[in-house]
Amino acid sequence: MERGRLAAYVREVDRARFLLGVTITRRALGRRFSLLAASVSLDRTCTECGKPHGKVRAEGVELSVTHSGDLVGVAFGERPVGLDVEKVDAGVDVDGVARVALSADDVRALAEYDGIAKARAFTAYWTRREAVLKATGEGLRGELRGPVPAGIQVQELDVGADHRAALAVVSAEPPVVRIEDATQLLS
Ligand SMILES: CC(C)(COP(=O)(O)OP(=O)(O)OC[C@H]1O[C@@H](n2cnc3c(N)ncnc32)[C@H](O)[C@@H]1OP(=O)(O)O)[C@@H](O)C(=O)NCCC(=O)NCCS
Ligand SMILES: [Zn+2]
Incomplete structure (x- = not known):
């Protein structure tokens, strides 16, 4: 229920x-x-x-559900999956949040960006991390700032300029990913 x-x-x-x-x-x-x-x-x-x-x-079936901004996503897989989408927040304090939420490598990479591009890049890194923690089921209890553990594949999904999304799969091999618009399912 x-x-x-x-x-x-x-x-x-x-x-x-x-x-x-x-x-x-x-x-x-x-x-x-x-x-x-x-x-x-x-x-x-x-x-x-x-x-x-x-x-x-x-x-x-393995499942992961995510919602943020204008998007809702559900991932289905044979192996444990983690899907995360976040709306890009142009006003986010990237430097402040990145220091506590991302790895030192991510923080360094973000220094190359400014303005909305920086907010987008931050959101991309953040969704990758959340996707991993959602695949393992740890959620935000898990280790945020470390490297991606071995045996987890993570990739960014293109969901347009306003959001960033990532999919993680607990698998030794890169997964075959098929993206389907849910409009038909909902009609
Ligand atoms: C899971 C989590 C990372 C999602 O964060 P978010 O970006 O705000 O939200 P999203 O929309 O992307 O994801 C929400 C979905 O995550 C799923 N979810 C909840 N806990 C999860 C977990 N530990 N691992 C993976 N997925 C989880 C749920 O299906 C939820 O969807 P629903 O509310 O429609 O059922 C975050 O909420 C979290 O870490 N929660 C658990 C924290 C925890 O362990 N608390 C202990 C409570 S006793
Ligand atoms: Zn609980």
Whole structure:
């Protein structure tokens, strides 16, 4: 059930994004497993505390859900996946946040950029890190500033100028990635 999770989202916009993620997940898995969307069983039990705010899981497939700004994304895979999208915030204090959230290499690379290009580059690095932590299931409890652990493949996805997105897969081999617009699934 989604009700416990829905109740935790306070802002209407967050509730709408959450419900869109749920609908995409249910319809895509319904199609894949020949089930009614409503019959797809999803589990978001947090492995830390048991509340329904953990990584969403379903039988027979690996999943990752993300929402930010105007975008909602769901990744499906055979291996554990982590998908993260973030809207680029032109006003972000890149130098301040990068120092605590990114590696020294990332911080150095960001010094090459200015203005909106810097905000975009920061967001790209940040989504790569979050995607990795979402693939392993650690989330922001995990190590943010270290190198990408061996056995995790991470790549940036092109989602236009206003957002940055990254996909991580727990796999020794680079994954084959297919991107599908969910519009048809939602119509
Ligand atoms: C997961 C996390 C990185 C997502 O951050 P975000 O960029 O704000 O949000 P996104 O929209 O990209 O992702 C949200 C989705 O992440 C998933 N998620 C939650 N916890 C997760 C975890 N530990 N690992 C992977 N995915 C997780 C959920 O499916 C959630 O979607 P939903 O609310 O629609 O079910 C961050 O919220 C986090 O680290 N949470 C866990 C922190 C923690 O462990 N707390 C302990 C609580 S007891
Ligand atoms: Zn918890």
